[in-house]
Amino acid sequence: MNLVLHSYRYYDKNNKNYYYTYIFGRASEYGYPLLGLKTRLYNSQEYLPFNYQISGMIYMQKTKLFNIEWRSKLDFKLSKKYELSLKTKHTPYISAFAQIMSNNKYNENFYYEIDRDIFSQYKLDHQTGLNFGDSIIFQPYLDTILKTGISMTTNEDNHILELDNISLNTQIQQFINPFIIDIKYRFRLYNSDNDRTNSFSKNLFSLKLSWNKWFKNFKFIDLGCELSYEIESKVSSGMFFIKYYFDNDLKNRIFFSEEAIFSNNY
Numbered sequence: 001m002n003l004v005l006h007s008y009r010y011y012d013k014n015n016k017n018y019y020y021t022y023i024f025g026r027a028s029e030y031g032y033p034l035l036g037l038k039t040r041l042y043n044s045q046e047y048l049p050f051n052y053q054i055s056g057m058i059y060m061q062k063t064k065l066f067n068i069e070w071r072s073k074l075d076f077k078l079s080k081k082y083e084l085s086l087k088t089k090h091t092p093y094i095s096a097f098a099q100i101m102s103n104n105k106y107n108e109n110f111y112y113e114i115d116r117d118i119f120s121q122y123k124l125d126h127q128t129g130l131n132f133g134d135s136i137i138f139q140p141y142l143d144t145i146l147k148t149g150i151s152m153t154t155n156e157d158n159h160i161l162e163l164d165n166i167s168l169n170t171q172i173q174q175f176i177n178p179f180i181i182d183i184k185y186r187f188r189l190y191n192s193d194n195d196r197t198n199s200f201s202k203n204l205f206s207l208k209l210s211w212n213k214w215f216k217n218f219k220f221i222d223l224g225c226e227l228s229y230e231i232e233s234k235v236s237s238g239m240f241f242i243k244y245y246f247d248n249d250l251k252n253r254i255f256f257s258e259e260a261i262f263s264n265n266y
């Protein structure tokens with residue numbers, strides 16, 4: 001179960017940079033709790049032919065031997081948004097990622113103790129790679145947003161020009177006053193390669209329920225919960241979050257255009 005501990009947003013209007021950072025904790029069924037930090041810089045300049053985003057993260061967890069295991073990842077993404085109509089947009093993108101982790105070999109006892117965001121054989125084999133795809137956003141009404149997309153990730157380091165997996169995503173965001181319902185479905189196909197005799201697929205569902213409100217002094221509160229379930233592994237996870245934004249008079253300009261913010265009137 002995840003719990004967001006602290007988040008920070010900032011909009012640099014001179015350089016059109018959107019900054020977002022948050023710290024969270026996660027309880028584990030078998031091992032010690034996990035502590036994570038994620039950060040993102042999104043830039044949207046009119047004079048550039050593309051937008052770019054730099055994302056970083058680090059996860060840390062203590063083991064039963066009182067060692068600190070960790071994993072860190074950096075991602076650089078280029079994208080370009082095109083308007084197909086007043087209600088429809090599509091955004092092709094390409095990104096490159098690199099990650100490092102404290103442990104570089106598989107150990108059965110260690111594996112069952114450590115969170116999968118810290119270590120897995122798949123992450124160990126895919127420490128660098130490329131990801132590219134396209135997403136389509138359709139907003140038929142002010143309170144409804146429909147999203148779909150496809151993404152492809154390259155294989156491990158020595159076969160970077162081969163596809164490792166293909167993902168199809170569908171998402172529905174619906175504002176039903178005073179709540180926001182967010183339903184997601186992801187289908188991912190892993191191709192057969194040197195590590196896999198046969199291809200296989202995974203299906204992931206998630207449901208998020210949230211409530212937010214702007215106040216007259218441009219303060220903003222956002223709270224809710226999210227549940228996800230993977231059919232094949234029968235693994236479920238959840239998250240509670242409470243976010244309060246203050247000391248910023250830019251209202252929803254701290255959120256860039258790809259983030260859907262439905263809100264109650266203040």
